[in-house]
Amino acid sequence: MTVVETINAAPARQKSRAWRKMRANRGALVGLGIILFFAILAAAAPLLPIPDPAATDWSALRKAPSAAHWLGTDDLGRDILSRMIWGAQASLMAGVFSVAIAVFIGVPFGLVAGYFGGWVDQVISRVTEALLAMPFLITAIALAAFLGPSLTNAMIAIGLSAMPIFVRLTRGQVLAVKTEDYVEGARSVGLGHVDIMLRYILPNVFAPIIVQATLTIATAIIAEASLSFLGLGQQPPAPSWGSMLNVAKNFLSQAPWMAMWPGVAIFLVVIGFNLLGDGLRDALDPREA
Numbered sequence: 001m002t003v004v005e006t007i008n009a010a011p012a013r014q015k016s017r018a019w020r021k022m023r024a025n026r027g028a029l030v031g032l033g034i035i036l037f038f039a040i041l042a043a044a045a046p047l048l049p050i051p052d053p054a055a056t057d058w059s060a061l062r063k064a065p066s067a068a069h070w071l072g073t074d075d076l077g078r079d080i081l082s083r084m085i086w087g088a089q090a091s092l093m094a095g096v097f098s099v100a101i102a103v104f105i106g107v108p109f110g111l112v113a114g115y116f117g118g119w120v121d122q123v124i125s126r127v128t129e130a131l132l133a134m135p136f137l138i139t140a141i142a143l144a145a146f147l148g149p150s151l152t153n154a155m156i157a158i159g160l161s162a163m164p165i166f167v168r169l170t171r172g173q174v175l176a177v178k179t180e181d182y183v184e185g186a187r188s189v190g191l192g193h194v195d196i197m198l199r200y201i202l203p204n205v206f207a208p209i210i211v212q213a214t215l216t217i218a219t220a221i222i223a224e225a226s227l228s229f230l231g232l233g234q235q236p237p238a239p240s241w242g243s244m245l246n247v248a249k250n251f252l253s254q255a256p257w258m259a260m261w262p263g264v265a266i267f268l269v270v271i272g273f274n275l276l277g278d279g280l281r282d283a284l285d286p287r288e289a
Helices: 003-024 026-047 080-116 118-132 136-147 151-177 181-188 193-229 241-251 257-284
Strands: none
Touching: 003 026, 003 257, 026 080, 026 257, 080 118, 080 151, 080 193, 080 241, 080 257, 118 151, 136 151, 136 193, 151 193, 181 193, 193 241, 193 257, 241 257
C-alpha cells in the first residue's frame, strides 16, 4: 500500500474503530435507544390513533390512568398520553435546533479567533468570557422575555445563550491543531486562510464539537422546559412538557400523574443524551485504543 493509500484509509479506520467502541458501550446504546424511542413517537404523532392533544372533555377532569386514558387526564380533561407525545416534538425540536443555532454561530467565531489570534482573538475571547460570566438559564430567560413568548423565540434564546460554550471550545481546539505539521505544509504550498481552516483545521476539531453538542442538547431540553414552565416557551393550548408541569403543580395532591409523566419524560430524554454524549466522547477520543 502506498503512502497516499495509507493516508486515505486512515479516516475509514477511525470510523470503524469509533463505531466498534460505540457498539461495545452499553450506556451509549441505551441512551441512543431512549432518544430514538422519543424521536419516533414525536415524528409519528400525526399518524398515531390518539386523541387531539387540545381536545377537552369536561366529564373526564383529572381522571386517573385507565383503559380509556392510559396516562390519565389533566385539569381540562385532555388526554395526557396524547399531550406527552405531541409535547415530545417541542422538547426535541428545542434541543436540536437551539444547539444547531449555537454551533453555527459559535464555531465560526471560535475558528477565526483561534486561527488568527492577535486582536481578533482578544476581542472575541473577551466578549465570550463576558457572556460566560452570566448564568446560562438566566441569560436564556432574559432573551426569551425580550423576544417574546413562543417556541421559536425560546429556541433562539437558548441557542444564543449556549453559543459562547462552542466559541471557547472551538478556539481551544484550533489553537492545539493549527501548529500541526499538515497545517504548516498547507501554508507552505500557498493555500489561503479559508481553505486551511475549512479543509485542514475544522475537520480535525469537529469530534469534540459533536460531543459537546450532544451534551448541550440535554441542557437545552431542560432550558426549554423551564421557559415553558415560566410561560416563555411553547404557548397553550399547544402541549409542552414544561407547560404541563406548570399546570400540574397546582394539582400535586389531587392528580399526581399530571406531574409524574412529564417529569419522567424529561428525565429519560436528558439521561439519554448524556449517555450518548459520554459514549461519543469515548468513541471519538484518539487516545483510546
